[in-house]
Amino acid sequence: MKPSEKTVAIAFDLNFRHAAEIFSGVSDYVAEARLDWQLMPLNFGFEARLMELARSGQLAGALGTFVSDGWVEGLLETGVPAINMFNFSKIECVPNVGPDDFATGEAAAQHLHTQGAQRFAFFGADGVYYTRLREAGFRAGLMQHEDAASAASLQIQRSSAAMPIASKGIQILRPGPGLSAQLDALQGAAELIGIFCSNDLCARELITLARQKGIHCGKDILVVGVDNDPSESIFAGIGISSFKQPIRETGYLAAKALRETLAYGHIQSDLQLQTRAQLIPRESSLASNRARIGQQAANWLKENLADPELDVSALARRVGVSRRSLELATKEQFGQSPYTLLAQARLTHAQHLLRTTRLPIMEVGKRSGYPEQHHFSAWFKKQSGLAPKVYRLLKTSPTHLASVSAS
Numbered sequence: 001m002k003p004s005e006k007t008v009a010i011a012f013d014l015n016f017r018h019a020a021e022i023f024s025g026v027s028d029y030v031a032e033a034r035l036d037w038q039l040m041p042l043n044f045g046f047e048a049r050l051m052e053l054a055r056s057g058q059l060a061g062a063l064g065t066f067v068s069d070g071w072v073e074g075l076l077e078t079g080v081p082a083i084n085m086f087n088f089s090k091i092e093c094v095p096n097v098g099p100d101d102f103a104t105g106e107a108a109a110q111h112l113h114t115q116g117a118q119r120f121a122f123f124g125a126d127g128v129y130y131t132r133l134r135e136a137g138f139r140a141g142l143m144q145h146e147d148a149a150s151a152a153s154l155q156i157q158r159s160s161a162a163m164p165i166a167s168k169g170i171q172i173l174r175p176g177p178g179l180s181a182q183l184d185a186l187q188g189a190a191e192l193i194g195i196f197c198s199n200d201l202c203a204r205e206l207i208t209l210a211r212q213k214g215i216h217c218g219k220d221i222l223v224v225g226v227d228n229d230p231s232e233s234i235f236a237g238i239g240i241s242s243f244k245q246p247i248r249e250t251g252y253l254a255a256k257a258l259r260e261t262l263a264y265g266h267i268q269s270d271l272q273l274q275t276r277a278q279l280i281p282r283e284s285s286l287a288s289n290r291a292r293i294g295q296q297a298a299n300w301l302k303e304n305l306a307d308p309e310l311d312v313s314a315l316a317r318r319v320g321v322s323r324r325s326l327e328l329a330t331k332e333q334f335g336q337s338p339y340t341l342l343a344q345a346r347l348t349h350a351q352h353l354l355r356t357t358r359l360p361i362m363e364v365g366k367r368s369g370y371p372e373q374h375h376f377s378a379w380f381k382k383q384s385g386l387a388p389k390v391y392r393l394l395k396t397s398p399t400h401l402a403s404v405s406a407s
Contacts, residue, residue, distance in 0.1 A: 007038045008258065009053060010251075011046040011064030012085065017229070018247045019043065022085070025251025026063065032358075033259060047071065054078040061262055063254045069093045081261045083254045087130040095267055097254040099245050100274035101130045105137020106144070107243070107279055108196040108224045113145050115287045117194025117222050121186055123173040123206055124198025131198040134226065135172075138196045142170060175202065183209060192287065193221045200225035200232035200242050207236045207284060218292070222285040226277070239282030246275040293321055294333030301342055305349050306367050312338045347383045350376075354392040361388045 010026055012019055023041055030037050037060070042049055046064065053059050055078050062082045066072045067089050075082055076093070084091040086098040112120065122138050124131040173182045173195070183206070186193060197203040203225030210221060217223055217238055225232070228244040253273060260267045267273075280299060286292045297319045304310055315338055316326040323338075330338050350368040353359055359367075365376030365388075381387050386394070 006036055006060050007040055007053070007058050008060055008255075009040045009042055009046075009050055009062045009064070011042040011050050011062060011066075016043065018245075021247035022251040025248040025253075026255040027251075028248075029252045029255035029259075033256075035259065051075065051078075054080040061258045063251075063258060066091055066094075081258065083258045083261070085250055085254050087133055088128060090129045095257050095261075095273060097257055097273045098250045098275070099130075099243075099277045101133035102137035102140070103274075104226060104243050104277045105134040105139070105196065106141035107137075107276075108134075109138050109141025109145065109194075111224060111241070111279055111281065111285065112194030112196065112222055113142075115194070115222055115285055115291070116192055118191035119171075119186075119193045121171040121173055121193060121195045122198075123175075123195055123202050125175055125202075128198075134196070134198055139170065173206070175205065179205070180209060180213075183213065183215070187213075187215060187220070194285070195221055195223050197223060197225045200227045200229040200240055203240050203242070203284065204232040204236040207238060207240070211237070217284045218287055222287060224279075224285045228280055233282070236284070238284050241279070241281045241283075241285035243277035243279050245277050249275050288332070290329040290332045293319055293325065294329035294331075297326060297330060297338065298334065298341060298345075302345055302349075305346055305369050308369050308371055310342070310369060312342065315342070343383070346370075347380070350380060350388070351384070351391065351395075354388055355395045364388065 008026075010023060012022055019041070023039070026039060029035075030039065040053075042064075047067070050059075050062060050064070051074065054062070054075055059078075059080045062075065062080055063085055064082065065086050065088050066082070066084050069090075069092055072082055072084070072091060072093050082094045084094050084096045084098075087096065087101050109120070120138075120142055122135050124135065126132065171182075171186055173179060173186070195206065197206060203223050207217060207223055210217070215221055223240065225240050225242040226245070228242045233240045253271065253275070257267050257271060257273065260269060260271070281295045282299065283292055283296075286295055297315050300318055301310060301315055312323060312326070316323045319326060321329070326338050330336055330341055334341060336344070346368045350364055353364045353367060357364075361377065362373040365371065365373050365380075368376065370376035370379060377388055380391070384391060
């Protein structure tokens with residue numbers, strides 16, 4: 001390739017908050033693979049500039065959130081391969097890399113069922129493709145639960161002549177001036193209602209309106225959003241349960257997919273293009289007080305794993321309960337003691353850093369709560385059966401490269 005052909009555009013105009021993470025993921029892969037790409041970030045209204053660069057012969061490839069197959073096909077006609085990131089539109093002419101939005105909906109259904117919701121609703125605008133995927137996944141998750149419940153009910157029916165459970169379906173809420181009336185209609189019954197919102201902005205709007213009507217999260221409704229945006233929780237006045245999107249991982253995997261396309265004309269390896277989002281439960285979707293205490297402790301310890309002074313007593317003080325209350329809460333919410341929860345979180349974090357970064361072993365230990373390298377190495381080997389260096393070597397060998405950033 002000529003030097004001018006090594007320029008790769010990163011075009012993303014949906015959420016500026018995510019741009020740095022995407023660029024970081026792409027940069028990490030470029031450095032790891034020792035590529036000589038020149039990265040060119042393009043933001044809002046990138047289409048005209050990107051096409052201009054493509055027609056000038058300056059681009060080797062493009063990563064972006066594209067609006068239509070027709071537009072992407074125009075880009076491909078210039079000889080520039082492309083990888084679509086995120087499901088803003090339904091793109092079929094090039095590979096799509098990003099969160100598994102259908103699986104996000106399924107996981108939301110499972111969580112709301114677990115927390116005791118008896119009726120369900122979905123809230124989001126219909127115009128964006130990822131909203132449709134999340135709604136479809138939510139419906140599928142609810143159907144899976146109903147199928148299991150119906151099977152169990154059929155067993156009861158066979159022994160006691162009971163009738164099977166009928167499907168209740170879900171109510172669809174849409175943004176706009178009619179939302180107030182939609183929420184009034186939803187509140188017609190006294191059952192606990194689980195509501196999955198397509199993003200945190202919708203979750204905040206719903207929670208705010210519900211509060212004005214005297215409807216309370218945890219008592220009357222359970223609410224889950226997507227994006228893990230802390231500002232929305234602040235404005236909502238309550239911690240919003242939300243799915244943390246794999247933003248950095250999307251950039252990393254998109255860069256890997258583009259490299260293989262440039263080298264072979266297609267994606268050669270068994271590369272998993274869709275990555276599951278991680279649910280961060282908070283007060284908005286937790287029905288019981290113990291569940292809230294247990295989840296608050298879990299969320300806080302995950303954000304403070306680097307603190308070597310963090311132990312069960314410190315965690316109980318931070319949450320504002322006794323050690324015994326904390327133990328009961330984590331047992332109810334996770335089936336684990338606070339000590340086990342902390343140890344597992346530190347091990348998972350250390351394993352993630354060893355798989356997905358080139359940080360020195362000492363730094364991995366510090367970030368996992370073990371500032372002394374020999375203590376960290378001994379603890380890690382006892383927990384996982386492998387020394388940190390051996391674990392990293394095995395998990396980042398060529399046979400494991402396809403999953404380096406999927407966790």
